[in-house]
Amino acid sequence: TPDGTRAYAVGRKWGTVDVIDLSTGTCMLAIPTGLGASSVLARITVRPDGEQAWVTSVQQGSIAVIDTDPGSPTYNSQIGQVSTGLSGLGKTTFSADGTRAWVAAGHWGSTPATHQVLVVDADPASGTYLQVVSTVSVDPNPWSVLPLDAPPTLAWVSSWDQNTPGGGAV
Numbered sequence: 411t412p413d414g415t416r417a418y419a420v421g422r423k424w425g426t427v428d429v430i431d432l433s434t435g436t437c438m439l440a441i442p443t444g445l446g447a448s449s450v451l452a453r454i455t456v457r458p459d460g461e462q463a464w465v466t467s468v469q470q471g472s473i474a475v476i477d478t479d480p481g482s483p484t485y486n487s488q489i490g491q492v493s494t495g496l497s498g499l500g501k502t503t504f505s506a507d508g509t510r511a512w513v514a515a516g517h518w519g520s521t522p523a524t525h526q527v528l529v530v531d532a533d534p535a536s537g538t539y540l541q542v543v544s545t546v547s548v549d550p551n552p553w554s555v556l557p558l559d560a561p562p563t564l565a566w567v568s569s570w571d572q573n574t575p576g577g578g579a580v
Contacts, residue, residue: 411478412460418478420465425449427465427476429486443474443488455502457532462489464511464532466499473499473513473530475540490540496524503555509533514552527555 411417417430421440425447429439443465445451450468457464461479466472475490500514511532516524527546531538 411456412458416478418454418456418463418465418476420451420454425451427451427454427463427474439486441476441486441488443476444491445470445472445474452499453501455504457504457508458506459508461508462532464492464502466502466513468499469497471496471499471515473502492530492540492542494528494542496526496528498524500552501555502530504532509536512555514548514555516552525552527552 415432416438417432419428419430421428425443425445427441427443428437429441430436431438443449443451445465445467449470449472451474452466452468454463454465456462456478461477461482463476463478465474465476467474471494473492473494474488475492477484477487477489479485494513494515496515498516503512504510509532511530513528513530515526515528525548527548528542529544529546531541531543533539
């Protein structure tokens with residue numbers, strides 16, 4: 411988290427997120443997600459304001475949204491889910507103000523037709539909150555996205571390819 415008190419990590423049990431107290435180095439809690447016990451969670455990214463963690467699932471193509479705001483009544487529980495319909499979700503990257511998220515999709519068990527960067531509305535005050543608002547086709551096998559501008563109009567997209575020696579491309 412931005413304040414340096416907690417870390418959120420893919421859990422020891424599939425489908426969970428561990429909350430680690432950084433002052434003691436211990437796991438405080440395992441948060442079950444609605445993604446299922448057999449779901450392999452890939453990446454966790456905390457929104458810049460520290461109020462949410464987004465956890466991507468490799469197989470299910472869904473993102474669990476965890477409340478990470480200690481002042482909230484739903485603190486350390488899943489408060490939402492983004493269903494994308496695509497497998498192989500990679501890392502989520504947020505805009506500086508936390509209102510937009512970019513998610514690489516389609517890097518695992520998919521075809522080039524499904525290799526995309528998803529743009530998701532991350533603004534809780536918006537009418538399209540937690541919905542994919544646009545997509546950009548990319549190839550090969552997107553893994554992470556780094557927006558270059560504010561507001562972002564260009565981005566670097568890294569790829570991951572388990573079948574190519576040396577990995578992927580940018």
